[in-house]
Amino acid sequence: MNNLRPIGLLSLFALSFTTQAAEPDFFKDATATLQARNYYFSRDFSGIVGANKQSKAEEWGQGFILNFKSGYTPGPVGVGVDAIGLLGLKLDSSPDRTGTGLLPVQDDGRAADEYSRAGATLKLRYSKTELKVGELQTNLPILQYNDSRLLPPTYQGASISSAEISGLTLQAGHLSSTSLRNEAGDEKLIAMLGHLPQRQADSDAFNFAGGDYSFNANRSTLSLWYGRLEDIYQQGFVGLKHSQPVGDWVLGANLGYFSAKEQGESRIGDIDNQAFYSLLSAKRGGHTFSVGYQGIYGEDAFPRVFPNISPLGNEVPTYEFSFADERSWQVRYDYDFVAMGVPGLTATVRYLKGNNVDTGQGFEGKEHERDLDIGYAVQSGMLKGLGVRLRNAMARSNYRSDIDENRVILTYTWTLL
Incomplete structure (x- = not known):
């Protein structure tokens, strides 16, 4: 292939x-x-x-x-x-x-x-x-x-x-096809709504334009973007990131708002979606504490190009928490062991909970997920370039399949030039 x-x-x-x-x-x-x-x-x-x-x-x-x-x-x-x-x-x-x-x-x-x-x-x-x-x-x-x-x-x-x-920084472009993560050839582009691929229709054009403006000594960034999957959907985005030192702490905020509707021939039907997310963080030494809120509004789930992720604050690799009318919260803790004299070792634990999902089946959808990630990158010596990552996730829902997940990823990178 x-x-x-x-x-x-x-x-x-x-x-x-x-x-x-x-x-x-x-x-x-x-x-x-x-x-x-x-x-x-x-x-x-x-x-x-x-x-x-x-x-x-x-x-x-x-x-x-x-x-x-x-x-x-x-x-x-x-x-x-x-x-x-x-x-x-x-x-x-x-x-x-x-x-x-x-x-x-x-x-x-x-x-x-x-x-x-x-x-x-x-x-x-x-x-x-x-x-x-x-x-x-x-x-x-x-x-x-x-x-x-x-x-x-x-x-x-x-x-x-x-x-x-x-x-x-300004960008614009036109994409005509994709090579998926587990395929060798070129494929046309399709959409996802929430976690569901919309395979009944495809497109041969994704057009985009937008930019990011950094100010306040690069502690703040304002973003404005527009994307269009031809004849399927169009989507706008506005986002703000800010980082503020306060004594021994660094406080951070990541806010974003999406708005999407059908476009052109509306090959998967009408689309009505708005999404807001916020992720607030506080970092001190090796510790980072975060809390996030995310709301999905409108008649439909959050649209994107399959099988991409989005910068939604509560989207994680197992559940997306982006179905129609869903409201979700996240608490997260990260630790960088460089603070204990072990550079290259990091750990993350997070818990997310969503409810108010419009399942279309006459009941409210609810779900929650717990993730644990541990990673280590060798910093020096003969094994420099070696990385190890372990991930364990448990996700439960009353409207979609429950998931227990494990990943083990070993990487080694050679610098040739």
């Missing part, structure tokens, strides 16, 4: 070497890394709700992620190229345990033994403005990057960003 972009790696590298071999900046500023990612994912379902009665999703895979980023050629318009190579290998799976999002599922119901992809991006830079065309890993409030499985997803299209005005 291999796929090469129309602008192939070999042709781009050949062009770069023949036309820019004498230009030192193109190579001097280049970086290249190779990450090996070993990923075990287990999700047990109980009280299954829906047509799919599979009681467990459990798989184990090995991934390799090669990233190359060139510098730019000299001159008023700098030219560069980025490239990415992805390889995923099946270590353990069976037809009754697929669906983890780690591996592609074939027509016979079995996970593929391997899948791979290579892609490249041509980039042009003038002053503080940059144009990229090709393979993109877009990360925006209305299309947030989601690298939560064996291999990262990518998009195909073009984007432009500009930071000509101090503190202000």
Whole structure:
């Protein structure tokens, strides 16, 4: 299952070497890394709700992620190229345990033994403005990057960003297709409402524009964005982040508001959604305490491009707490063990509770989730570059499937350039 972009790696590298071999900046500023990612994912379902009665999703895979980023050629318009190579290998799976999002599922119901992809991006830079065309890993409030499985997803299209005005970053772009986290080829774009993919309709265009403005000595950032999944939905976002030192504490606030409705041909029907979230934090030494509130309003669940996450304050990797009319709270505690002389070791525990869900079945939906994350990154010595992350989650609901989840992720990153 291999796929090469129309602008192939070999042709781009050949062009770069023949036309820019004498230009030192193109190579001097280049970086290249190779990450090996070993990923075990287990999700047990109980009280299954829906047509799919599979009681467990459990798989184990090995991934390799090669990233190359060139510098730019000299001159008023700098030219560069980025490239990415992805390889995923099946270590353990069976037809009754697929669906983890780690591996592609074939027509016979079995996970593929391997899948791979290579892609490249041509980039042009003038002053503080940059144009990229090709393979993109877009990360925006209305299309947030989601690298939560064996291999990262990518998009195909073009984007432009500009930071000509101090503190202000503007972006706009057009995406025509996506390569999903467990697929090698290009796919059209579909929407999700809450946690439910809307597979009955697709689109070949996601257009976006917006910007972030940092001020107050970079302690405050105001964001304004617009995104449109053609003929499906359009969505606006306004957000504010602020960080304020107070004695030995650092207080933080992350606030956001989304508004969405149907667009164009309305291929999945009318959409009426507004969402507000707030996440307040207090940090002192290695301790960070957070509390969040999130409200979903309107007739429909929160829309997004499948299978992306969103910056909603109460969205976590198991439940999203973003169904129609849902109200949810979160309490969270993070600890960085560098305060105890153990740099690289971190831990997070959080509890979320949601209610008031419009299930459409004549009763109020309720749900809650508890998460525990522990991570360690080796800081020095022969094993520098090794990372370990353990995750345990328990999620319970009266309108969707309960989940018990475990993840074990081992990563090792080599710096090649």
